[in-house]
Amino acid sequence: MSYKAVGLYNTGVVNEPAFLGRIGRQTLTEAQAVALDTNGILETTALPAAAADYATFAHPMPYARTVTAVCSGTQTGNMVITGTNIDDVVITETIALTSDTPVESTKAFKTVTNIRLPIKVASETIIVGWGDKIGIPFMLATAAKDRPMVEATLDGVIETTAPTLTADADELEKNLIDLNSNLNGKEVCIYYWL
Amino acid sequence: MAIQTDAVRFPLEECHVARMVISATEAVAASATAIMAARAATAPCSMTLIAASSDNDKLTITFPAEQADEAVGVLTVSLVAAADNVLAVTASNTTGLITISLANSTASNNTAAKITTALNAVTPAGGEAGLVKGIDVSKVVCAAVGSWDSAAVAPKATGQSGVAFAGGAGETVTPDVDVLFAQPPCPRTIVATPGGTGGDIGAVSVIVYGTNINDEPISESLPAFAVNNTGAKTGVKAFKTITSVFLPSHDGTGATVSLGYSDSLGLPFMFSKKPYLRITQDGAVKAAPTTFTVDADEIEKNIIDPTDALDGTELCFYFLLPEA
Numbered sequence: 001m002s003y004k005a006v007g008l009y010n011t012g013v014v015n016e017p018a019f020l021g022r023i024g025r026q027t028l029t030e031a032q033a034v035a036l037d038t039n040g041i042l043e044t045t046a047l048p049a050a051a052a053d054y055a056t057f058a059h060p061m062p063y064a065r066t067v068t069a070v071c072s073g074t075q076t077g078n079m080v081i082t083g084t085n086i087d088d089v090v091i092t093e094t095i096a097l098t099s100d101t102p103v104e105s106t107k108a109f110k111t112v113t114n115i116r117l118p119i120k121v122a123s124e125t126i127i128v129g130w131g132d133k134i135g136i137p138f139m140l141a142t143a144a145k146d147r148p149m150v151e152a153t154l155d156g157v158i159e160t161t162a163p164t165l166t167a168d169a170d171e172l173e174k175n176l177i178d179l180n181s182n183l184n185g186k187e188v189c190i191y192y193w194l
Numbered sequence: 195m196a197i198q199t200d201a202v203r204f205p206l207e208e209c210h211v212a213r214m215v216i217s218a219t220e221a222v223a224a225s226a227t228a229i230m231a232a233r234a235a236t237a238p239c240s241m242t243l244i245a246a247s248s249d250n251d252k253l254t255i256t257f258p259a260e261q262a263d264e265a266v267g268v269l270t271v272s273l274v275a276a277a278d279n280v281l282a283v284t285a286s287n288t289t290g291l292i293t294i295s296l297a298n299s300t301a302s303n304n305t306a307a308k309i310t311t312a313l314n315a316v317t318p319a320g321g322e323a324g325l326v327k328g329i330d331v332s333k334v335v336c337a338a339v340g341s342w343d344s345a346a347v348a349p350k351a352t353g354q355s356g357v358a359f360a361g362g363a364g365e366t367v368t369p370d371v372d373v374l375f376a377q378p379p380c381p382r383t384i385v386a387t388p389g390g391t392g393g394d395i396g397a398v399s400v401i402v403y404g405t406n407i408n409d410e411p412i413s414e415s416l417p418a419f420a421v422n423n424t425g426a427k428t429g430v431k432a433f434k435t436i437t438s439v440f441l442p443s444h445d446g447t448g449a450t451v452s453l454g455y456s457d458s459l460g461l462p463f464m465f466s467k468k469p470y471l472r473i474t475q476d477g478a479v480k481a482a483p484t485t486f487t488v489d490a491d492e493i494e495k496n497i498i499d500p501t502d503a504l505d506g507t508e509l510c511f512y513f514l515l516p517e518a
Contacts, residue, residue, distance in 0.1 A: 023514055024197040024206030087201035137199035137206065156468025157482055172200055191470055191514060192206065194197065 021194055026136065028188040032063035033154075035183050038070065038102070039127035041112055047075060047120035054115045064110040064135030066176065069095065070102040072125045077118025079128075083109040085173035086135040097126070106166075107173040108135025132183050133166070133176040136190065140167035140175050149193040152179050155186035163190075209470075209514040216459060216509035220380035223504050226387045226426060229436065229453040230367065230375050235394065235444040239263045239362025242339075243273040243294070243354055245346035252339035253306055253346070255313070255359075259396025259444045260418070263362035265329055270356040273349035279303065283312040290327040291356065292316065296347055304346050306338035335445075364398075364442040381407040381432035381460025383497060384453065388419045388426075391448025397421045398442035400451060404433040406494035407460045411437075421445070430487070431494040432460025457504045458485060461496040463513075465489070470514035473500055476507035 008017035041057045064086040069079055075097045082092045086108060093107045097118070115128060140147045144165075152163045161180035168174035177190060196205035240256040253273075257265055269290045276282055276295035281303045285292045292313065297303035314332045317323040324332035369375045378384075386400040399418045406412045417427040433455075441451055465488035473480045481501045489495035498511065 022197060023209040023211065024199070025209045025514070025516060026206055085201075087203050137201035137204040139200045151470070153468075153470055156471075156486070156488075158470065158472070160482070187467065189470065191209065192197075 024192045024194055026190040026192070028063055028134065028190075030185050030187055033183045033188040034062045034185050036068070036130060036132045038068060038129040040129040041067065042115065042126065042128035044072075044125045044127055045117070046123065046125050047071070047077075047117055049120060051077075051119050052117055054117060055113065057112065057115075061109055061111055061130055064108040064173075066107070066131035066133040067093075067095075067105040067109055067112065067128065068102055068131045069097060069126060069128045071097055071099055073123075074099045074121050075118070075124050075126070077121075079118065079126075080114075080116040081105060081109060081112060082114040082116075083112040086110050086137055087172055089172070091173050099124075104131050104133070107171070108133065108176055109173070110135065133178045134188070134190070135173060136165075136175045136177050137172070138175055138192070139169050139172050140165060141169055142167055150177065151191045151193075152177065153189045153191075154179060154181050154184075207516045209516050212513045212515050214462065214511040214513070216380060216511075218506055218508050221504045221509045222379050222506050224382075224385070224455060224457045226385055226454040227452040228376055228455060229378065229384070230439070230451075232389055232450040232452040233367070233441065234390065235396075235441070235447055235449040235451065236363070236365050237361035237447050238396070238443045238445055239265055239359050241271060241357050241359045243271065243357060244350040245273075245296075245342055246348040246350050247345035248340060249350070250340035251342045251345050253309065253342050254337045254339060256335050256337065256445065257359070257362060258333045258335070259362070259398040259442060261330065261333070261362070262364065262398075262442065263359075265359040266362060267358070268327055269329060269331075270358050272356055273354040275348040281308055281312060283309065283316045285316045285318040285321075285326045285331075287318040287321045287327050290329075292326060292331070296349070298347055301344050301347050305343040306336040310334070310336040362443045364440055366438050366440050368438040369436070375436075377435050378433055378455045381434040381494070382455035383429045383432055383458040383460075384414070384416065384436070385426050385428045385456050386416050386419075387452045387454070388424050388444075388449060389452065390450035391446060392422050392424060394444050394446030394449035395419055395422050395424065396442070396444040396449065398444060400427075400442065400453070401440040402429065402431075402433060402436060403438045403440075404436040407432060407434050407462050408493055409434065410493075412492075412494050428456050428458075430497070431492070432458065432497050433494070434460065456499070458497045458499040459509075460494060461498060461511075462493070463496055464491065464493045465496055471498070472512040473498075474510045474512070475500065475502055475505075 485499035
């Protein structure tokens with residue numbers, strides 16, 4: 001991740017100054033912090049007779065969030081999601097469906113522009129929506145010790161249990177934060193102690 | 195100022211740390227009596243009638259405390275003997291005169307309870323039941339003194355005509371005239387606690403006048419006490435100083451009221467929504483506060499009640515605030 005310290009504080013030990021830190025805030029409005037929605041993107045849709053693209057969706061993504069999907073029956077084909085990340089860069093992710101067990105993307109999509117669904121096995125259907133994990137604007141170091149302290153508030157209250165961070169030093173969209181509380185349409189603020 | 199991130203199109207707001215220190219002196223424990231020790235209530239709005247049987251045989255008619263002194267100067271009561279042995283109560287919307295005609299030979303027809311029932315339902319000519327000259331009499335209470343319930347069949351010969359109501363006005367106390375009066379140690383919400391004779395406690399509100407953390411004049415009517423209940427009532431505004439307090443009359447002079455302050459502390463911000471907040475008490479980080487109330491218009495309604503009771507040790511509030 002990239003940020004810069006802007007100075008040093010003198011301490012009681014003249015040759016051991018403390019870094020002057022900065023605090024950045026990422027805010028999700030109530031609309032952006034809406035609860036997860038399992039069919040917010042694609043409502044019940046029959047898997048096609050041949051792999052096909054879908055570009056008309058029930059709702060746009062509320063924010064850079066993970067994408068979820070679940071089928072009604074046996075289906076282990078690949079679903080391919082195309083969209084943009086929090087930095088408006090085009091990204092794609094291929095997700096292997098696991099029948100009626102929900103799956104979730106490892107990337108946070110700010111927008112979804114296309115979903116390619118696999119050929120049907122029988123007459124199964126699929127729903128696609130968004131999850132609780134939020135994309136963040138930093139590529140965090142893999143080692144936790146090299147990351148900034150991160151805290152979050154939900155409706156103004158600091159999360160007692162720290163949020164879970166997923167880090168990736170190369171792909172911005174794989175850097176995620178998952179609050180211990182479920183998102184519920186109340187404002188979320190994420191504080192980075194840099 | 196924005197902070198650049200790895201997402202070039204997604205800068206972050208920069209926040210600053212603001213610390214508010216509540217010194218050990220200011221962080222003294224909440225107290226129900228620190229501002230004013232228990233003070234007896236002033237007399238309620240009432241009047242007294244005397245029977246012919248004895249000067250000790252009296253009937254007291256009292257308005258509930260929440261009606262304060264609205265009957266003073268408006269309603270009067272006359273006590274007469276009826277021509278028969280039937281109790282009757284009549285009233286005039288024109289003059290505000292209520293006439294109680296006592297059953298002329300059987301005192302048990304004239305008990306305080308029976309007069310209360312009749313008076314509560316009295317219907318002036320052309321008027322509504324329980325309403326005399328615009329004043330609700332449906333909740334007045336009559337009380338017997340001496341042998342009224344067993345002896346009253348006629349009024350005392352003199353002084354029982356057109357008797358006026360008095361009292362009920364309450365009183366205003368100020369720091370200048372009441373030596374028991376003290377100021378909050380820092381902006382705190384105010385607590386009023388009723389006591390004394392439980393049955394005398396009325397459903398009335400203490401009104402506090404003073405200043406907020408910004409030295410601006412403010413006032414607040416505290417939540418009304420529950421009738422005959424000693425439960426304390428706490429306001430929602432933080433007072434830095436108190437300039438005066440209105441203490442209403444209760445249902446009887448046996449009631450008392452004391453004033454103090456709670457653990458809720460006034461903030462120097464008018465927040466539109468709750469900011470990030472950490473609290474330390476005596477240097478130890480504490481859990482989220484019990485109460486954190488914000489108000490974008492009234493600074494005195496921005497208050498924090500820490501989870502742990504104040505105990506005379508320093509408190510620090512740490513806010514993360516974006517640039518305006």
